[in-house]
Amino acid sequence: MSEYNFIQIEKKWQRFWEENQIFKPADKSEKPKYYALDMFPYPSGAGLHVGHPLGYIASDIVSRYKRLKGFNVLHPMGFDAFGLPAEQYAIQTGQHPAITTEQNIERYVEQLKNIGFSFDWDREIRTSDPSYYKWTQWIFMQLFNSYYNYSTDKAAPIQELVKEFEQNGNIKVNAACDDDTPVFSADAWQNMDEQEQAEILLKYRLTYVAEAVVNWCPAMGTVLANDEVVGGVSERGGYPVERKKMRQWMMRITAYAERLLQGLEQIDWPEPVKEMQRNWIGKSVGAELDFAIEGDGHIKVFTTRIDTIFGASFVVLAPEHELVEQITTGEQRQQVEAYVQVAKNRSERERMTDVKTVSGVFTGAYAINPISEERVPIWIADYVLAGYGTGAVMAVPGHDSRDYTFAKHFNLPIREVVAGGNLEEEAYAAKEGKIINSGFLNGLEVKDAIKAGIAKAEELGVGKGRVQYRMRDAVFSRQRYWGEPVPVYFKDGIPLLIKEEELPLELPKIDAYLPTETGEPPLGRAVDWKYEDQYEYELSTMPGWAGSSWYWYRYMDPKNDEAFADKDIVSYWRNVDLYIGGSEHATGHLLYSRFWNKFMYDLDLVVEQEPFKKLINQGMIQGRSNFVYRIKDSNKYVSYGLKGQYETTPLHVDVNIVENDVLDLEAFKNWRPENAAAEFILEDGNYIVGVEIEKMSKSKYNVVNPDDIVERQGADTLRMYEMFLGPLEQFKPWNTNGMDGVHKFLKKFWRLFHDNEGNFSVSYDAPAAAELKSLHKTIKKVEEDIERFSFNTSVSTFMICVNELTQLKTNKRAILEPLTVILSPYAPHIAEEIWEKLGNQESISYANFPQWKEEYLVENSFEYPVSVNGKTRAKMTFALDAPREEMEKAVVNDEQVNKFFEGKTPKKIIIVPNKIINVVV
Numbered sequence: 001m002s003e004y005n006f007i008q009i010e011k012k013w014q015r016f017w018e019e020n021q022i023f024k025p026a027d028k029s030e031k032p033k034y035y036a037l038d039m040f041p042y043p044s045g046a047g048l049h050v051g052h053p054l055g056y057i058a059s060d061i062v063s064r065y066k067r068l069k070g071f072n073v074l075h076p077m078g079f080d081a082f083g084l085p086a087e088q089y090a091i092q093t094g095q096h097p098a099i100t101t102e103q104n105i106e107r108y109v110e111q112l113k114n115i116g117f118s119f120d121w122d123r124e125i126r127t128s129d130p131s132y133y134k135w136t137q138w139i140f141m142q143l144f145n146s147y148y149n150y151s152t153d154k155a156a157p158i159q160e161l162v163k164e165f166e167q168n169g170n171i172k173v174n175a176a177c178d179d180d181t182p183v184f185s186a187d188a189w190q191n192m193d194e195q196e197q198a199e200i201l202l203k204y205r206l207t208y209v210a211e212a213v214v215n216w217c218p219a220m221g222t223v224l225a226n227d228e229v230v231g232g233v234s235e236r237g238g239y240p241v242e243r244k245k246m247r248q249w250m251m252r253i254t255a256y257a258e259r260l261l262q263g264l265e266q267i268d269w270p271e272p273v274k275e276m277q278r279n280w281i282g283k284s285v286g287a288e289l290d291f292a293i294e295g296d297g298h299i300k301v302f303t304t305r306i307d308t309i310f311g312a313s314f315v316v317l318a319p320e321h322e323l324v325e326q327i328t329t330g331e332q333r334q335q336v337e338a339y340v341q342v343a344k345n346r347s348e349r350e351r352m353t354d355v356k357t358v359s360g361v362f363t364g365a366y367a368i369n370p371i372s373e374e375r376v377p378i379w380i381a382d383y384v385l386a387g388y389g390t391g392a393v394m395a396v397p398g399h400d401s402r403d404y405t406f407a408k409h410f411n412l413p414i415r416e417v418v419a420g421g422n423l424e425e426e427a428y429a430a431k432e433g434k435i436i437n438s439g440f441l442n443g444l445e446v447k448d449a450i451k452a453g454i455a456k457a458e459e460l461g462v463g464k465g466r467v468q469y470r471m472r473d474a475v476f477s478r479q480r481y482w483g484e485p486v487p488v489y490f491k492d493g494i495p496l497l498i499k500e501e502e503l504p505l506e507l508p509k510i511d512a513y514l515p516t517e518t519g520e521p522p523l524g525r526a527v528d529w530k531y532e533d534q535y536e537y538e539l540s541t542m543p544g545w546a547g548s549s550w551y552w553y554r555y556m557d558p559k560n561d562e563a564f565a566d567k568d569i570v571s572y573w574r575n576v577d578l579y580i581g582g583s584e585h586a587t588g589h590l591l592y593s594r595f596w597n598k599f600m601y602d603l604d605l606v607v608e609q610e611p612f613k614k615l616i617n618q619g620m621i622q623g624r625s626n627f628v629y630r631i632k633d634s635n636k637y638v639s640y641g642l643k644g645q646y647e648t649t650p651l652h653v654d655v656n657i658v659e660n661d662v663l664d665l666e667a668f669k670n671w672r673p674e675n676a677a678a679e680f681i682l683e684d685g686n687y688i689v690g691v692e693i694e695k696m697s698k699s700k701y702n703v704v705n706p707d708d709i710v711e712r713q714g715a716d717t718l719r720m721y722e723m724f725l726g727p728l729e730q731f732k733p734w735n736t737n738g739m740d741g742v743h744k745f746l747k748k749f750w751r752l753f754h755d756n757e758g759n760f761s762v763s764y765d766a767p768a769a770a771e772l773k774s775l776h777k778t779i780k781k782v783e784e785d786i787e788r789f790s791f792n793t794s795v796s797t798f799m800i801c802v803n804e805l806t807q808l809k810t811n812k813r814a815i816l817e818p819l820t821v822i823l824s825p826y827a828p829h830i831a832e833e834i835w836e837k838l839g840n841q842e843s844i845s846y847a848n849f850p851q852w853k854e855e856y857l858v859e860n861s862f863e864y865p866v867s868v869n870g871k872t873r874a875k876m877t878f879a880l881d882a883p884r885e886e887m888e889k890a891v892v893n894d895e896q897v898n899k900f901f902e903g904k905t906p907k908k909i910i911i912v913p914n915k916i917i918n919v920v921v
């Protein structure tokens with residue numbers, strides 16, 4: 001009568017949840033809070049495939065579980081809605097990116113709703129919505145109005161700094177600033193004109209415009225961040241990227257380098273992600289040292305090994321170094337200029353990772369080693385990076401491999417310096433003809449030699465200790481349309497903020513989404529778009545990461561138009577307890593978010609230093625591609641097992657017309673016109689396809705749409721199946737072979753509550769020990785599993801439990817009702833339906849997670865193998881304390897056993913406790 005009609009059930013409960021706002025948390029509550037967040041998606045035109053929901057399902061299970069455990073749960077979803085694909089589509093079609101984005105979001109929402117997530121949809125945000133980006137712009141303004149004070153180790157209002165300049169100049173200022181910031185007195189400050197003062201302040205602001213060498217991608221007409229360039233080409237599209245100096249908005253993330261590094265110790269993140277951030281920040285403790293240039297001036301080098309100073313046999317400048325031009329001799333000029341030209345177009349990453357090509361040029365100039373006073377040649381080479389340290393190194397080929405390769409190639413002196421404190425080693429090296437002269441460093445351990453070296457440099461006034469971070473300030477402008485406008489206009493070349501009450505500064509309409517004729521960004525096309533009708537606005541827009549660097553706060557209070565979020569509400573939710581998303585954001589989004597969060601913390605806007613307490617990277621679900629094998633020069637396809645006998649070309653075939661690796665021949669013929677006349681060579685009557693695991697992608701015809709699965713087997717099956725595939729963090733192929741098993745499990749669960757006629761029927765009888773045991777060990781395991789984010793193991797636990805209960809023919813409410821509750825995070829629709837049938841009025845979402853009891857878990861029975869004349873014939877379970885006569889009676893009366901007696905009466909029944917029962921007839 002009542003089948004498990006998942007289509008009807010799932011729609012019913014999805015509607016119920018939405019209409020009754022079941023997942024709306026209280027803004028503040030007596031209950032403890034739990035904030036479970038997914039990395040919000042970019043709504044692409046292709047929609048969701050089955051890989052996307054993996055992390056969402058996991059966080060949804062946790063959210064539902066936490067509600068059952070009495071938490072007030074914030075579990076929102078929204079869209080990272082600015083971005084390139086919509087803009088590229090706009091360039092091709094002229095359709096406004098807002099329209100494309102809106103359509104894509106609609107589809108995403110529909111797909112997500114089909115899966116039954118417990119999102120509070122009322123909080124949905126879109127970064128491209130003016131009511132949202134108003135606050136992105138507002139945060140930008142706060143950054144512009146702030147500088148970083150190293151003495152207090154936090155951001156502070158730029159006005160404080162102005163006051164200090166007026167009183168003392170910048171002599172006593174200990175703040176993050178550009179390397180080329182001049183030292184000035186209060187007088188000098190007063191004597192600067194408005195423009196000069198503005199230029200100085202830009203050197204301190206946490207967001208600023210500056211000439212920066214950037215990754216310029218001509219094909220895309222925009223600047224790319226370092227993490228958007230892979231192997232010298234753009235990550236998206238694979239277009240060539242060149243180095244170019246441009247005036248850009250920058251974010252002074254370097255001011256936060258040390259705190260970003262230290263903060264990693266306080267968060268529960270995967271170690272590889274932390275390690276990537278550490279490497280990205282790249283802290284080096286070393287020294288800077290001045291090498292006087294013969295003639296005039298000096299070169300500052302950065303070294304982590306000042307102890308090797310006596311082995312420094314030449315100096316190398318980055319080709320872009322500002323001194324190159326000045327020191328190059330006439331003879332060398334032509335060569336040097338040619339080299340600089342070539343080096344310029346290699347990206348920093350390429351230069352760093354390329355260890356094979358050795359290139360460089362002598363400048364013709366010499367410098368003096370400040371400690372050994374030796375005269376050494378000055379070269380330029382592109383293995384030295386302009387943007388790191390001082391852009392110059394003292395080369396010690398005896399100890400540094402890049403210097404060594406370079407010295408070998410150009411036949412420069414290589415000397416080993418054995419400070420090391422090992423006299424024997426020194427003596428040995430001396431015998432080998434290696435020059436050892438570590439001067440005053442002789443005999444010291446490396447660590448001590450570094451200390452002594454720095455002390456010496458300070459004493460001589462030629463250097464000092466220096467901590468260096470590899471991380472660079474982040475370029476913040478993009479020459480694109482579909483992003484947040486920067487709330488800035490220019491007056492006499494000085495960037496000024498618009499007024500706060502003028503926010504949001506909305507994107508103007510333009511006629512085409514391309515740069516202008518004169519090469520200005522698309523916003524340059526906007527007609528009559530001027531601040532106060534006269535001042536030019538900033539024409540670049542913010543990068544993709546702006547809107548995602550604070551969005552978790554907006555979810556806390558998404559409709560507030562007085563503030564990005566109410567401070568009291570922020571103080572309740574604090575930060576994200578669980579954050580799930582892909583590992584590709586390790587150094588982009590996850591670093592920028594931590595930076596903005598710390599900045600907002602400094603301004604007392606938020607209450608936690610770190611935004612995401614725990615992070616889990618879900619593994620990718622890979623596609624399971626299928627192949628057919630076309631015989632060369634024919635329209636004949638041979639089945640996988642026989643293909644060795646022919647010369648064939650493997651071709652991708654749509655996985656949706658293959659079932660259990662058998663090709664649907666009719667569907668294949670209809671798939672494409674050229675297949676209509678296809679012929680097949682079958683094996684055992686079937687066409688077996690080949691299989692390969694690849695990235696899920698349209699071009700490989702291996703994309704599986706969750707909608708199809710939901711339609712065929714239901715959202716609950718999809719949810720459980722995705723979890724069943726394997727550990728959340730693991731990469732794993734999508735393989736539907738096990739899906740039926742999961743679906744059958746749900747049917748079996750359903751049947752526990754129904755009699756043979758399909759009528760709902762549960763009994764109020766007291767449960768037996770075996771039933772209690774099955775239930776309680778399941779509660780315990782599922783609770784432990786969810787607490788440690790192991791979801792696949794719970795699914796098999798549920799399966800075992802339902803099998804046991806089926807065998808025990810359980811239909812007792814006392815067992816089945818708690819089981820329904822613990823299943824509900826995984827399969828919420830079926831659980832709600834059963835819950836209602838059990839007579840509950842309220843949603844199962846707010847039931848209590850049952851408490852398992854130790855007393856039910858203890859082994860109190862044993863399953864005996866029962867053999868007749870030495871042959872095992874059956875299994876029978878007895879309580880550990882069952883009386884002997886009772887057991888004997890039961891054995892003799894059991895049909896499975898006594899049919900082997902052949903009508904005789906047993907001579908003897910041997911019972912070995914907790915081992916075996918043997919009947920002798």
Ligand code: ANZ
Nearest residue numbers: 284302303304305383384385388389391393396399400
């Ligand atoms: C002499 C020396 C001897 C060095 C030795 C290393 C080993 P990390 O640890 O990554 O900070 N260096 C400094 N500035 C550079 C630049 N702009 N481009 C390329 N290389 C640069 O590396 C610091 C070391 O890298 C510095 O210490 C310097 O070489 C080099 F046995 O100085 B060293």
